[in-house]
Amino acid sequence: xxxxxxxxxxxxxxxxxxxxxxxxxxxxxxxxxxxxxxxxxxxxxxxxxxxxxxxxxxxxxxxxxxxxxxxxxxxxxxxxxxxxxxxxxxxxxxxxxxxxxxxxxxxxxxxxxxxxxxxxxxxxxxxxxxxxxxxxxxxxxxxxxxxxxxxxxxxxxxxxxxxxxxxxxxxxxxxxxxxxxxxxxxxxxxxxxxxxxxxx
Amino acid sequence: xxxxxxxxxxxxxxxxxxxxxxxxxxxxxxxxxxxxxxxxxxxxxxxxxxxxxxxxxxxxxxxxxxxxxxxxxxxxxxxxxxxxxxxxxxxxxxxxxxxxxxxxxxxxxxxxxxxxxxxxxxxxxxxxxxxxxxxxxxxxxxxxxxxxxxxxxxxxxxxxxxxxxxxxxxxxxxxxxxxxxxxxxxxxxxxxxxxxxxxxxxxxxxxxxxxxxxxxxxxxxxxxxxxxxxxxxxxxxxxxxxxxxxxxxxxxxxxxxxxxxxxxxxxxxxxxxxxxxxxxxxxxxxxxxxxxxxxxxxxxxxxxxxxxxxxxxxxxxxxxxxxxxxxxxxxxxxxxxxxxxxxxxxxxxxxxxxxxxxxxxxxxxxxxxxxxxxxxxxxxxxxxxxxxxxxxxxxxxxxxxxxxxxxxxxxxxxxxxxxxxxx
Numbered sequence: 001x002x003x004x005x006x007x008x009x010x011x012x013x014x015x016x017x018x019x020x021x022x023x024x025x026x027x028x029x030x031x032x033x034x035x036x037x038x039x040x041x042x043x044x045x046x047x048x049x050x051x052x053x054x055x056x057x058x059x060x061x062x063x064x065x066x067x068x069x070x071x072x073x074x075x076x077x078x079x080x081x082x083x084x085x086x087x088x089x090x091x092x093x094x095x096x097x098x099x100x101x102x103x104x105x106x107x108x109x110x111x112x113x114x115x116x117x118x119x120x121x122x123x124x125x126x127x128x129x130x131x132x133x134x135x136x137x138x139x140x141x142x143x144x145x146x147x148x149x150x151x152x153x154x155x156x157x158x159x160x161x162x163x164x165x166x167x168x169x170x171x172x173x174x175x176x177x178x179x180x181x182x183x184x185x186x187x188x189x190x191x192x193x194x195x196x197x198x199x200x
Numbered sequence: 201x202x203x204x205x206x207x208x209x210x211x212x213x214x215x216x217x218x219x220x221x222x223x224x225x226x227x228x229x230x231x232x233x234x235x236x237x238x239x240x241x242x243x244x245x246x247x248x249x250x251x252x253x254x255x256x257x258x259x260x261x262x263x264x265x266x267x268x269x270x271x272x273x274x275x276x277x278x279x280x281x282x283x284x285x286x287x288x289x290x291x292x293x294x295x296x297x298x299x300x301x302x303x304x305x306x307x308x309x310x311x312x313x314x315x316x317x318x319x320x321x322x323x324x325x326x327x328x329x330x331x332x333x334x335x336x337x338x339x340x341x342x343x344x345x346x347x348x349x350x351x352x353x354x355x356x357x358x359x360x361x362x363x364x365x366x367x368x369x370x371x372x373x374x375x376x377x378x379x380x381x382x383x384x385x386x387x388x389x390x391x392x393x394x395x396x397x398x399x400x401x402x403x404x405x406x407x408x409x410x411x412x413x414x415x416x417x418x419x420x421x422x423x424x425x426x427x428x429x430x431x432x433x434x435x436x437x438x439x440x441x442x443x444x445x446x447x448x449x450x451x452x453x454x455x456x457x458x459x460x461x462x463x464x465x466x467x468x469x470x471x472x473x474x475x476x477x478x479x480x481x482x483x484x485x486x487x488x489x490x491x492x493x494x495x496x497x498x499x500x501x502x503x504x505x506x507x508x509x510x511x512x513x514x515x516x517x518x519x520x521x522x523x524x525x526x527x528x529x530x531x532x533x534x535x536x537x538x539x540x541x542x543x544x545x546x547x548x549x550x551x552x553x554x555x556x557x558x559x560x561x562x563x564x565x566x567x568x569x570x571x572x573x574x575x576x577x578x579x580x581x582x583x584x585x586x587x588x589x590x591x592x593x594x595x596x597x598x599x600x601x602x603x604x605x606x607x608x609x610x611x612x613x614x615x616x617x618x619x620x621x622x623x
Binding site: 080084157160199200 | 362
């Protein structure tokens, strides 16, 4: 009788363990993370965008372009930062983050190059008979850019089976559209090494 | 006591039935047959639809094969002109293969030791990992995203460095003139003529048969030419495919006990195809004949021969383990202890059954071509052009034509066209 009960208890214990394993761990757990926590390998990460933005802003603040002469000028972003890396990086995001900070710090007055087509289209429509011309936006008030912010990102990568060494170089320049002169430039290097565990 | 023995036997038989049932059920190779039959008939759109179902089936039945299935679908997608799907799939597969590269899964190694290699997740060969990037570059370029193609060119060269150049003579056989040529024309399109020259020089070194063609390219680049070129790439034929070689039998050990011995492995065999070359027709006029740029089939066979020693050693170790399990189990069955007898019986049955149902690992990237050919037309008028291939057999006779493709050659740039010929 006792042996039978032990056998039954053993089988029940096995089933309970299997049930706990299959029932446990379901659903999705969500946790907010910082940009630093998103750096999980040697590839481009949100943390790198922040580093580039902060470095370039600090450099511009301490340079001659942080003066009334340039604050009054109209700046624009180049369409994209040239990407010479081996990753599909959205370089427009880097430029827009820098532009946002520059505008909020009062360092530059930007023209929205991407909205230009929309603006021109809207103005043309408002000049047509469909709109009350007295209330339409006045044409001929668009401000041309005098300065253009452009840049390039490249990398050197050395990869092994379990090691990934990646070195980024990001350069940014502020160029006068009239003369083509580079009014400000700086670069930042970001290096990272990722080592995979032997076991997965 | 009798109940305990019966319970142990029942558990072992259940486990055996489950794993042997899985062994005897449809494999990854069986599931592949459906879309491959349609693919071999060059019905790429339909093959893409069937490959969707293939990926779903594989993910359900053999999840360790999911990413090789996605890789196949990605290639089918390029061949059918579905570039967004191709990019998504090839990048997914590439990411996984690179993530698991150089790592070991203990559970997979254990199951592979006791069963066979088909239980372990598929790990792409270096040749396969290299080929993913040029195909991605072609897909990006074909969909009009030249910046994406540039990034994939950079990834190609990182891989060439990692798998070929960094390892010296040991991996020279992996040299890939197709990957280098595609990289070179992307450099040319960026007006980086010096970088393009470097790639042409490297092709000349690793593929002496292409030396004449590379010399012409190098001469042309000295003059910093204005580009208005059309390059046609053709994936020709079928890459070698694995088949099973099996040595299974039963014997007796020194004590006279019966054992099942099994050595099962995969061997490559070339697959025949009819089209050996192509004439390129641009806007109804013959532009030239294609040249063989990369003998991918030969590289696959070489790669296999280089790795064969390690593979056979693993097979022998596995066979020895299974034989030892049977012999050990049979010895334990002679014990006076009933628990040891039951365990011995379970071990002996497991050893014999797993040897009997062992399978060779026949997985590989089967939608790859046997060779990549190309043809380049210089000084083509900028604008849209209609490109068609005339298929030639081994004697140079015309045996068919492809559908026409419309290609854009931008002003001062290179236009690229890609064809897949399987027959």
